[in-house]
Amino acid sequence: xxxxxxxxxxxxxxxxxxxxxxxxxxxxxxxxxxxxxxxxxxxxxxxxxxxxxxxxxxxxxxxxxxxxxxxxxxxxxxxxxxxxxxxxxxxxxxxxxxxxxxxxxxxxxxxxxxxxxxxxxxxxxxxxxxxxxxxxxxxxxxxxxxxxxxxxxxxxxxxxxxxxxxxxxxxxxxxxxxxxxxxxxxxxxxxxxxxxxxxxxxxxxxxxxxxxxxxxxxxxxxxxxxxxxxxxxxxxxxxxxxxxxxxxxxxxxxxxxxxxxxxxxxxxxxxxxxxxxxxxxxxxxxxxxxxxxxxxxxxxxxxxxxxxxxxxxxxxxxxxxxxxxxxxxxxxxxxxxxxxxxxxxxxxxxxxxxxxxxxxxxxxxxxxxxxxxxxxxxxxxxxxxxxxxxxxxxxxxxxxxxxxxxxxxxxxxxxxxxxxxxxxxxxxxxxxxxxxxxxxxxxxxxxxxxxxxxxxxxxxxxxxxxxxxxxxxxxxxxxxxxxxxxxxxxxxxxxxxxxxxxxxxxxxxxxxxxxxxxxxxxxxxxxxxxxxxxxxxxxxxxxxxxxxxxxxxxxxxxxxxxxxxxxxxxxxxxxxxxxxxxxxxxxxxxxxxxxxxxxxxxxxxxxxxxxxxxxxxxxxxxxxxxxxxxxxxxxxxxxxxxxxxxxxxxxxxxxxxxxxxxxxxxxxxxxxxxxxxxxxxxxxxxxxxxxxxxxxxxxxxxxxxxxxxxxxxxxxxxxxxxxxxxxxxxxxxxxxxxxxxxxxxxxxxxxxxxxxxxxxxxxxxxxxxxxxxxxxxxxxxxxxxxxxxxxxxxxxxxxxxxxxxxxxxxxxxxxxxxxxxxxxxxxxxxxxxxxxxxxxxxxxxxxxxxxx
Numbered sequence: 001x002x003x004x005x006x007x008x009x010x011x012x013x014x015x016x017x018x019x020x021x022x023x024x025x026x027x028x029x030x031x032x033x034x035x036x037x038x039x040x041x042x043x044x045x046x047x048x049x050x051x052x053x054x055x056x057x058x059x060x061x062x063x064x065x066x067x068x069x070x071x072x073x074x075x076x077x078x079x080x081x082x083x084x085x086x087x088x089x090x091x092x093x094x095x096x097x098x099x100x101x102x103x104x105x106x107x108x109x110x111x112x113x114x115x116x117x118x119x120x121x122x123x124x125x126x127x128x129x130x131x132x133x134x135x136x137x138x139x140x141x142x143x144x145x146x147x148x149x150x151x152x153x154x155x156x157x158x159x160x161x162x163x164x165x166x167x168x169x170x171x172x173x174x175x176x177x178x179x180x181x182x183x184x185x186x187x188x189x190x191x192x193x194x195x196x197x198x199x200x201x202x203x204x205x206x207x208x209x210x211x212x213x214x215x216x217x218x219x220x221x222x223x224x225x226x227x228x229x230x231x232x233x234x235x236x237x238x239x240x241x242x243x244x245x246x247x248x249x250x251x252x253x254x255x256x257x258x259x260x261x262x263x264x265x266x267x268x269x270x271x272x273x274x275x276x277x278x279x280x281x282x283x284x285x286x287x288x289x290x291x292x293x294x295x296x297x298x299x300x301x302x303x304x305x306x307x308x309x310x311x312x313x314x315x316x317x318x319x320x321x322x323x324x325x326x327x328x329x330x331x332x333x334x335x336x337x338x339x340x341x342x343x344x345x346x347x348x349x350x351x352x353x354x355x356x357x358x359x360x361x362x363x364x365x366x367x368x369x370x371x372x373x374x375x376x377x378x379x380x381x382x383x384x385x386x387x388x389x390x391x392x393x394x395x396x397x398x399x400x401x402x403x404x405x406x407x408x409x410x411x412x413x414x415x416x417x418x419x420x421x422x423x424x425x426x427x428x429x430x431x432x433x434x435x436x437x438x439x440x441x442x443x444x445x446x447x448x449x450x451x452x453x454x455x456x457x458x459x460x461x462x463x464x465x466x467x468x469x470x471x472x473x474x475x476x477x478x479x480x481x482x483x484x485x486x487x488x489x490x491x492x493x494x495x496x497x498x499x500x501x502x503x504x505x506x507x508x509x510x511x512x513x514x515x516x517x518x519x520x521x522x523x524x525x526x527x528x529x530x531x532x533x534x535x536x537x538x539x540x541x542x543x544x545x546x547x548x549x550x551x552x553x554x555x556x557x558x559x560x561x562x563x564x565x566x567x568x569x570x571x572x573x574x575x576x577x578x579x580x581x582x583x584x585x586x587x588x589x590x591x592x593x594x595x596x597x598x599x600x601x602x603x604x605x606x607x608x609x610x611x612x613x614x615x616x617x618x619x620x621x622x623x624x625x626x627x628x629x630x631x632x633x634x635x636x637x638x639x640x641x642x643x644x645x646x647x648x649x650x651x652x653x654x655x656x657x658x659x660x661x662x663x664x665x666x667x668x669x670x671x672x673x674x675x676x677x678x679x680x681x682x683x684x685x686x687x688x689x690x691x692x693x694x695x696x697x698x699x700x701x702x703x704x705x706x707x708x709x710x711x712x713x714x715x716x717x718x719x720x721x722x723x724x725x726x727x728x729x730x731x732x733x734x735x736x737x738x739x740x741x742x743x744x745x746x747x748x749x750x751x752x753x754x755x756x757x758x759x760x761x762x763x764x765x766x767x768x769x770x771x772x773x774x775x776x777x778x779x780x781x782x783x784x785x786x787x788x789x790x791x792x793x794x795x796x797x798x799x800x801x802x803x804x805x806x807x808x809x810x811x812x813x814x815x816x817x818x819x820x821x822x823x824x825x826x827x828x829x830x831x832x833x834x835x836x837x838x839x840x841x842x843x844x845x846x847x848x849x850x851x852x
Contacts, residue, residue: 235247682700766778
């Protein structure tokens with residue numbers, strides 16, 4: 001912190017001397033000019049944002065600078081139709097149009113057209129490879145399906161972040177953000193936040209240019225501390241609820257999940273008992289660090305040609321959530337990319353390398369700290385013996401249960417002790433989740449693509465004479481992962497890296513009619529994955545523009561995604577549950593012979609009820625209820641797809657003072673990729689009684705979580721409206737509302753991806769970038785409705801919440817220095833926007849940006 005503040009002071013003093021010789025006036029552009037700016041993401045070619053054939057939003061550099069949030073990544077939350085999830089202060093996940101989750105494999109993030117995803121996950125690790133605030137020129141957000149042009153994963157939406165070209169944006173810039181959070185937080189004291197960014201760009205004779213960016217961020221993460229019981233009825237037949245429930249499973253407590261529970265017959269009654277477990281705040285390291293940067297070289301060998309090379313890297317320490325919560329530590333991702341641009345040809349090739357460093361699984365850490373001092377068998381034996389002794393001595397059931405737990409837990413490692421910290425370090429380096437917690441994955445992504453505008457030069461007559469444009473392109477992508485023996489294995493060639501590839505291409509036709517008032521846009525894409533059949537994805541869109549300021553559009557498109565690496569190939573042992581990829585080479589024999597865990601739960605609950613209330617022996621109850629067991633009838637994983645219909649309108653009114661953006665969509669999803677939980681009986685017998693007894697005994701069956709597809713077809717619809725009005729001089733009033741609704745399901749097999757989206761999200765802001773020549777402000781109010789959150793980690797209701805963000809900025813023209821004082825969640829009302837996620841409070845900051 002001292003170093004960055006000193007550097008800022010030196011820069012200010014240095015430039016103050018230069019500024020005395022020459023002062024650059026600040027020029028403010030019309031605040032509504034952005035409404036006519038050009039976007040490229042919607043059609044992969046430049047077009048007026050108002051005439052885009054599909055729903056797209058634009059966030060330019062001026063809007064980012066004036067946003068009420070501390071960074072461009074945070075500012076995306078206030079855009080129409082965007083839903084935000086916050087797994088960490090340093091990790092935010094965006095989604096549009098429903099079916100959200102913290103690992104959003106249905107939403108794509110590009111930087112200058114280059115995919116930012118972490119290869120083994122299939123989705124980006126937040127802003128790890130994104131440009132710094134100083135280098136962001138424009139952000140374009142596509143709402144909804146985009147696979148017809150961008151291929152796999154773009155089912156729900158896409159964001160394309162454009163960095164500043166060093167030919168057009170030269171000079172030295174420095175930015176220091178200093179902030180604080182955790183005010184009135186019961187779990188910790190106030191902590192300091194610091195983010196230091198540097199950008200330098202230089203062009204030489206408009207032929208060669210280079211730029212360098214660097215950012216260093218430190219802070220203390222938001223804390224997940226939701227103790228709601230996920231298993232409140234675990235002992236309902238015995239009237240044991242709340243703190244008396246021996247099968248308690250807190251949302252942010254680990255080591256007491258269903259795989260850590262057993263059914264014990266105690267005093268003639270059948271109890272469900274869990275090991276004690278640890279809270280996330282007792283296990284996780286909440287220190288936050290993000291180091292990232294990039295170096296780029298640009299060459300313009302001839303007019304309108306540009307060749308560039310960029311190297312980006314990111315190093316992260318923060319919290320991350322998938323099926324479990326993870327601590328990312330020394331997580332590193334590197335990317336090399338080469339691009340070529342000309343008026344008719346664009347080509348890219350890039351390589352991404354991911355190394356999870358010293359990261360660990362928080363749940364596995366808790367489970368195996370428990371087991372280091374006492375095995376599961378020993379713990380449950382001690383618990384049983386002590387409970388029986390207590391009840392024989394006349395102790396009440398609730399007191400006997402607590403006494404048995406205290407005895408079984410004797411010698412258990414205690415959080416925040418030297419012994420406990422040493423165990424975290426030791427287990428965090430053991431790459432086997434049955435006994436350790438390490439996440440040790442190395443993976444690579446290789447990608448090559450090119451697109452050609454055939455009517456730009458080669459067949460220019462078609463464009464000039466008939467208003468027809470033809471764009472075509474192809475891409476090839478390969479994933480490679482190093483088998484670590486815990487998370488991934490190579491089932492084909494042991495000892496060799498695992499590879500997974502696809503190839504695809506598209507053709508897009510655009511035709512102008514009726515004196516350019518009608519634009520027809522049609523595209524077709526085909527993709528082939530090595531494990532799946534050819535996939536076809538069409539898009540058809542019509543835009544009618546009676547005037548330049550009034551534009552109506554209608555579109556249909558299909559989007560898809562192939563299984564990601566971990567959905568196809570994972571092979572993880574985790575606390576008695578083995579998660580297996582859905583390809584036949586990974587899960588053959590398991591699908592065919594396993595039984596649904598839901599039916600086993602019902603089977604065991606019926607046994608418990610018969611033993612506790614009807615006086616049957618366990619053996620009698622097993623035979624009586626064996627018909628409840630249902631064999632798994634799901635199959636191997638297949639690609640997922642969506643058919644999306646959309647109508648929309650964009651227009652300017654009242655002398656271009658009012659901007660209106662409206663859209664409505666209807667989607668049909670098929671083959672949702674999801675996980676089914678099954679148990680495989682460890683018996684060679686096909687006798688129904690033998691299988692039933694095996695499935696009632698935790699030691700005689702293996703539990704699996706298999707990647708497969710839902711049989712349900714799901715329909716959802718929604719819409720959004722955005723209004724922006726310049727009410728007086730440069731005072732801008734903006735509001736947007738988004739609505740999302742799950743319409744219906746053809747069936748309900750329980751595997752379809754949860755909708756996880758509030759019906760209503762509202763934003764309202766008032767801003768002025770120049771109340772005076774130096775002073776500006778922005779205030780934003782956001783509200784979202786309560787909604788049901790469903791995931792394999794936690795299911796329950798997420799309460800509604802509202803926040804107020806605000807900032808005031810002050811510019812010193814002589815020094816080219818801008819100060820920005822602001823805060824998010826100014827009223828410091830703690831909330832969480834998904835279950836198991838952290839509680840988010842107020843964040844207050846001061847930023848100083850210096851341009852030399």
